[in-house]
Amino acid sequence: MGKTIIIGACGQIGTELVLELRKRKGVNAVIAADVKDEVPEILASGPYAKMDILDREAVRAYIMNEGITEVYLLAALLSATAEKHPDFAWRLNMEGLFTILDLAKEGVVKKIFWPSSIAVFGPTTPRDKTPQFTITEPTTIYGISKLAGERWCEYYHQKHHVDVRSIRYPGLISYTSLPGGGTTDYAVDIFYQAKLNNQYVSFLSSDSELPMMYMEDAIRATVELMEADANSLKIRSSYNLAGCSFTPSELANEIKKHLPDFKMEYKPDFRQAIADSWPRSIDDSAASRDWGWSARYGIGEIVSVMLENVNIDLLKTSTQK
Ligand code: NAD
Ligand code: AKB
Numbered sequence: 001m002g003k004t005i006i007i008g009a010c011g012q013i014g015t016e017l018v019l020e021l022r023k024r025k026g027v028n029a030v031i032a033a034d035v036k037d038e039v040p041e042i043l044a045s046g047p048y049a050k051m052d053i054l055d056r057e058a059v060r061a062y063i064m065n066e067g068i069t070e071v072y073l074l075a076a077l078l079s080a081t082a083e084k085h086p087d088f089a090w091r092l093n094m095e096g097l098f099t100i101l102d103l104a105k106e107g108v109v110k111k112i113f114w115p116s117s118i119a120v121f122g123p124t125t126p127r128d129k130t131p132q133f134t135i136t137e138p139t140t141i142y143g144i145s146k147l148a149g150e151r152w153c154e155y156y157h158q159k160h161h162v163d164v165r166s167i168r169y170p171g172l173i174s175y176t177s178l179p180g181g182g183t184t185d186y187a188v189d190i191f192y193q194a195k196l197n198n199q200y201v202s203f204l205s206s207d208s209e210l211p212m213m214y215m216e217d218a219i220r221a222t223v224e225l226m227e228a229d230a231n232s233l234k235i236r237s238s239y240n241l242a243g244c245s246f247t248p249s250e251l252a253n254e255i256k257k258h259l260p261d262f263k264m265e266y267k268p269d270f271r272q273a274i275a276d277s278w279p280r281s282i283d284d285s286a287a288s289r290d291w292g293w294s295a296r297y298g299i300g301e302i303v304s305v306m307l308e309n310v311n312i313d314l315l316k317t318s319t320q321k
Contacts, residue, residue, distance in 0.1 A: 001029070001069075002067050002068060002069025002070065002110065003029050003030070003031060003066055003067055003068045003069070003070075004021055004025060004029060004030045004031070004068065004069075004070040004071075004072070005030075005031045005032075005033055005049075005063065005066070005068045005070070005071055005072070006018050006021070006030070006031070006032055006033065006072040006074060007033045007034070007051060007053050007059075007071065007072065007073050007074060007075050007096070007100075008033075008034060008053070008073065008074030008075030008076065009032035009033055009034045009043060009048075009074070010032070010034040010036045010039065010040055010043070010177070011034075011074060011075075011177065011180050012172060012174055012176075012177050012178065012179045012180055012188075012215075013074055013115070013169075013172065013215070013218065013219075014032070014034070014072075014074050015040060015042055015043060015176050015177045016174060016176050016177075016215050016216075016219050017072060017074070017219055017222060018030060018032045018043050018046070019042070019043075020219050020223060021072075021223075022045075022046055024223070027045060027046040027047075028046065028047060030046060030047075031046075031047045031048070031049055031066065031068070032046065032047065032048045032049070033048070033049040033050070033051040033062075034048075034050070034051065034075070035050070035051065035052050035053070035075070036050070037050060040177065042176065042177075049062060053073070053075045053092070053095070053096035053099065054091065054092065054095055054096065056095070056099045059096075059099050059100075060099065060103060063103055063108060063109065064103075064108055068109065069108075069109060069110040069111065070109070070110065070111045070112075070113075070226075071100050071103075071104075071109050071111075071112050071113070072112075072113040072114075072222075073096055073097060073100050073112065073113070073114050074115060075092065075096055076089075076092060076093045076115075076142075076145075077089040077092055077093060077142065077181065078142060078179075078180055078181045078182035078183075079117075079119055079140050079142040079143070079181075079182050079183045079271075079274050080181050080182055080183055080185070080270075080271050080274065081180070081181030081182075082140065082141045082142040082145070082181075083140060083141060083142070083270065083274070086141040089141050089142060089145060090141060090144075090145055093142070093145035093146070093149065094145055094148065094149065097114060097149050097152060097153075098152070100112055100114070101152065101153070101156045101162060101164065104156065104160075104162040104163070104164065105156060105160040105162055110163060111163045111164075111165070111226065112153075112162065112163065112164040112165070113164075113165055113166070113222060113225070113226055114149060114153060114164060114165075114166050115166065115167060115169055116146045116147075116149060116150050116166050116167065116168045116169070116237075116238035117142070117143070117146045117168055117169055118130075118168055118169070118170050118171075118210075118211055118278050118279055118282065119138055119140055119142050119143035119146050119274075119278065120136050120138055120143055120146050120147040120150060120168060120238070121134070121135075121136060121138065121143070121277075121278060121279050122135070122136065122137040122138040122139050122143060122277050123137070123139060123276070123277045124137045125137070125279060126279075127278075127279045127280045127281075128279070128280050128281055129281050129282070129283040130240070130279035130281065130282050130283060131240075131283050132235070132239070132240045132283065132284075132285070132286040138277070139277050140274055140277065143277075146168075146238075150166065150237040150238045151237065153166055153236060153237060153238070154236045154237040157236035158236070163230060164236060165225050165226060165228075165233065165236075166236075166237065166238035166239065167218075167221055167222065167225060167238060167239050167241050167287075168238045168239065168240050168241060168282075169213065169218055169241060170184070170210070170211035170212050170213045170241065170242065170243055170282060171183070171184020171185075171187055171210055171211065171212045171213070172184070172212075172213055172214075172215050172218050173187050173188055173212055173213065173214050173215060173302055173306065174188065174214070174215030175188075175191070175305075175306055175309045175310045175311065175314075176215070177314070178314060178315070178318050183204075183210075183271045183274040183275050183278070184210055184212060184275075186200075186202050186203055186204055186248060187210075187212055187248075187251060188306075190202070190248075190251060190252075190255070191255075191306040191307060191310045192310055192312055192314075192315045194255050194259055194262055194307065195307070195310055195312050196312050196315070198259060198261055198262055198263065199262065199263040199264070199265070200252070200262075200263075200264055200265070201264075201265045201266070201267050202248040202252075202264060202265070202266050202267070202268075203267065203268060203269045203271050203272070204248050204266075204268055204271060204272055204275050205248070205266055205268045205272060206247060206248055206249035206264075206266050207247050207248075207249065208247055208248060208268075208272065208275045208276070209245050209246065209247045209280040209281070210245065210246075210247075210275055210278060210279075210280065211242060211243065211244075211245050211278075211279060211280070211281055211282045212243055212244060212245065212246060212299075212302075213241070213242075213243030213244070213295065213297070214243060214296075214297035214301070214302045214305070216296075216297065217243055217295050217296055217297050218241075218243075220296075221241055221287070221293055224291055224292070224293065225239065225287075225291055225293075228290070228291035232290050232291060233290055233291065234286070234290055235286055235290065239284070239286060239287040239290070239293075240282050240283060240284045240286060240287060241282065241284050241287055241293065242281065242282040242283070242284040242295060243295045243297060244295070244297070244298045244299050244302070245280055245281040245282075246299050248264065248266065249264070250299065251299065251303070252264035254299050254300060254303040255303055255307070257303075258303065258304070258307050259307070
């Protein structure tokens with residue numbers, strides 16, 4: 001059996017996905033790859049490759065030489081960072097995808113996972129229970145790159161029979177590693193500040209409702225989609241996926257149930273406009289129908305597990321770097 005590689009493995013999703021796939025496929029069958037020089041300790045038990053997804057020839061050579069047949073391509077700039085570096089974001093978010101899609105078209109790679117996002121939707125999209133098929137007019141460079149990526153995935157599937165699978169993740173909440181520059185990051189940052197200072201200044205307004213998901217649900221969704229029978233998958237652009245939706249003030253109130261003196265302030269910044277352009281909630285009935293998807297974590301469970309597990313040392317280590 002061919003090996004699996006996760007490119008962008010040191011990020012918020014990658015660290016947890018590598019661990020889950022190593023449990024399922026065996027440690028040596030799953031290679032973590034990232035542009036970072038140093039592998040995080042949590043991934044050090046298995047193979048690591050320093051790889052720049054933008055170095056097309058090096059990536060091709062590595063995948064061919066290692067006998068890799070399954071690729072999870074996670075490397076990207078997220079919404080907030082992408083707005084600061086639009087040219088580079090477009091390059092990073094698109095070029096690597098072509099490298100991997102082409103390897104699949106040539107028959108080297110057999111299966112691809114590529115993540116999309118709720119960012120494919122925009123201000124003209126219906127914001128509540130956003131349907132699978134609806135208006136997609138994103139106003140961020142991140143959303144534009146994800147929408148273009150979705151169209152290319154579907155095109156390679158239809159024209160070249162590439163087995164590419166994708167999910168439009170909502171904002172993901174986890175404690176194993178810090179989030180990497182998105183608009184939904186407040187819903188992770190808040191737990192570190194709650195533990196550290198018992199207060200948080202939100203960069204989104206109190207009533208900014210957004211779709212969110214606990215990482216364990218997101219990883220399970222990814223594995224379930226990748227293991228699903230190809231014939232049952234009717235969508236080869238990207239599946240809507242829903243966890244739960246909440247506002248910053250609802251999240252603060254839930255935290256107060258555990259930390260009654262917790263204080264929240266609101267100082268919206270440029271990320272507010274991004275949040276305002278995204279859906280409030282998502283209809284994921286196509287994912288339920290095609291591969292049996294159903295979320296397990298609501299806001300109450302997320303808050304309990306996050307407060308119990310966030311480690312403020314992670315925050316300190318990342319500030320020191
Ligand atoms: P992240 O920013 O935490 O991690 C991205 C990783 O990619 C980092 O470890 C980074 O070092 C690596 N990387 C950057 N440039 C690279 C390059 N040139 N070559 C190789 N690696 C490189 O991101 P994440 O939150 O883990 O997201 C992973 C994917 O999932 C992205 O495509 C993102 O758009 C998508 N997604 C994430 C969320 C979320 O809430 N986390 C939601 C929707 C979609
Ligand atoms: C971001 O906020 O950019 C990401 C996403 C929803 O794609 N978390």
